[in-house]
Amino acid sequence: MKITVHCLILGCLLLTGCWWDPVDRPLSYNVGIVDAYVPVYAQEGDAELEIAVLASRQTDSAGKIFAIGEKLFQVEQGKGIHIIDYSDKRNPKKLSFLQIPGCQEVAVKGQHLYTNSFEDLVVLDLATYPDVQVTAREPGVFPELSTSFPPQWGYYECPDPAKGRVIGWEIKRIENPKCYY
Amino acid sequence: MRTVLYFILSAFLLLPAACSKESKSTQQPTGKGGSMARFALAGNYLYVVNTTWLHVYDVSENGQPVIKNKVNAGWNIETIFAYDNKLFLGSSSALYIFSLNDPVTPVWESGVTHLRSCDPVVTQGNTAFVTLRGGSTCGGTTNALMVYDVTDIKAPALKASIPMKGPYGLGVQDSALYVCDGADGLTVFDIKSPHAPRKLQTIEGGDMYIDVIPYNGVLIAYVRNGVRFFDISKPQEPVLLSALMD
Numbered sequence: 001m002k003i004t005v006h007c008l009i010l011g012c013l014l015l016t017g018c019w020w021d022p023v024d025r026p027l028s029y030n031v032g033i034v035d036a037y038v039p040v041y042a043q044e045g046d047a048e049l050e051i052a053v054l055a056s057r058q059t060d061s062a063g064k065i066f067a068i069g070e071k072l073f074q075v076e077q078g079k080g081i082h083i084i085d086y087s088d089k090r091n092p093k094k095l096s097f098l099q100i101p102g103c104q105e106v107a108v109k110g111q112h113l114y115t116n117s118f119e120d121l122v123v124l125d126l127a128t129y130p131d132v133q134v135t136a137r138e139p140g141v142f143p144e145l146s147t148s149f150p151p152q153w154g155y156y157e158c159p160d161p162a163k164g165r166v167i168g169w170e171i172k173r174i175e176n177p178k179c180y181y
Numbered sequence: 182m183r184t185v186l187y188f189i190l191s192a193f194l195l196l197p198a199a200c201s202k203e204s205k206s207t208q209q210p211t212g213k214g215g216s217m218a219r220f221a222l223a224g225n226y227l228y229v230v231n232t233t234w235l236h237v238y239d240v241s242e243n244g245q246p247v248i249k250n251k252v253n254a255g256w257n258i259e260t261i262f263a264y265d266n267k268l269f270l271g272s273s274s275a276l277y278i279f280s281l282n283d284p285v286t287p288v289w290e291s292g293v294t295h296l297r298s299c300d301p302v303v304t305q306g307n308t309a310f311v312t313l314r315g316g317s318t319c320g321g322t323t324n325a326l327m328v329y330d331v332t333d334i335k336a337p338a339l340k341a342s343i344p345m346k347g348p349y350g351l352g353v354q355d356s357a358l359y360v361c362d363g364a365d366g367l368t369v370f371d372i373k374s375p376h377a378p379r380k381l382q383t384i385e386g387g388d389m390y391i392d393v394i395p396y397n398g399v400l401i402a403y404v405r406n407g408v409r410f411f412d413i414s415k416p417q418e419p420v421l422l423s424a425l426m427d
Contacts, residue, residue, distance in 0.1 A: 058427055059407045067396045068212030074408060089399060089410050089422045107220040107227070108212045112244050114220055114227060121229065125244050135244030142219070142231045 026178045036177040037150035038157045041164035053130045056094035066106045073106045119146040215392035216301035216350040221263035230258045249285040264304040271300040290334045305353045307332040308375040312348035340376035350392030357416035361390035
């Protein structure tokens with residue numbers, strides 16, 4: 001049964017895979033000068049790549065949510081997690097911002113917060129908040145999250161791993177972007 | 182004799198302490214995630230999906246997850262939802278059900294393939310609700326709410342397919358099903374007859390609804406620019422309490 005299902009899926013993939021997969025496949029043609037997303041890089045040792053508790057910040061690109069007790073955790077895609085106190089449901093308040101580069105996921109059990117930093121599974125101990133400790137890091141659990149995609153589909157400048165980690169995107173007028181999804 | 186007395190005394194002294202400790206630990210709230218998560222917590226285990234693998238971690242140790250198992254789960258897995266000793270995995274082309282009779286050994290029970298799309302899943306009772314969203318990076322063109330009877334987890338049976346505009350996440354609370362229909366708003370269904378959801382209303386708020394968590398009488402909605410909180414003490418009649426959008 002499983003094999004049949006997988007064969008069916010494989011068939012679908014083969015039929016439709018060509019136009020679908022959102023991988024950065026270099027374009028073979030030139031699109032000219034266009035507005036396109038350009039990666040913002042950070043390198044090993046940069047403050048942007050550290051896991052840290054910062055002051056609460058504006059939500060720009062809201063992400064997944066997790067509720068526990070009267071706290072809500074909301075991902076800021078690629079950047080970290082907003083910690084929200086909603087004990088007053090008519091007036092929820094942001095408490096702080098957990099900076100976690102490459103973050104997309106969040107779950108909390110007891111005092112521990114489970115998240116990802118790019119492709120790594122990361123566990124944080126919130127017991128001594130606002131002093132938050134990384135208690136574990138499992139590398140490579142999410143291979144598909146090692147590189148990020150621009151917030152919207154369209155042309156974009158292909159990320160160059162040699163320049164560092166992609167921690168964000170900005171729109172710039174550039175010549176012949178080679179990636180598209 | 183004296184030792185026995187001391188023993189009895191200390192037992193009485195320790196007893197209340199032990200009880201209060203016990204009640205404190207049971208008071209610790211259990212959290213809840215949305216329908217589009219790659220994490221699912223169940224018991225002392227954390228289940229994590231990437232595109233092809235289901236990882237099982239024992240998280241009973243203090244902040245040190247211990248990998249217990251790694252199961253090949255299919256292709257393009259996007260979401261995981263734990264319910265009633267089962268795991269429901271949404272991929273871009275199928276719904277997979279794993280049983281957790283042994284929590285460290287998820288066993289593949291069945292898979293229902295459908296048209297290519299993005300498809301989070303939630304479950305209540307013996308009914309699984311799946312949304313299919315076509316277009317953009319998801320592939321396919323189908324936009325629908327699919328309802329499966331999963332009484333026999335080896336053979337889920339399609340019970341209803343309801344056209345939607347472009348649905349994302351979904352949540353269920355008693356007789357109400359909430360479906361985030363993207364820019365169209367948040368659609369509330371009556372699921373007293375779970376196999377035949379009846380559309381009650383669509384809450385529009387000029388924003389894009391992406392996922393919801395019904396939790397302790399509150400519906401927490403993830404919208405494009407932040408979150409909205411609804412009172413769902415009457416599950417079928419959500420009342421907007423507040424929005425946090427800055």
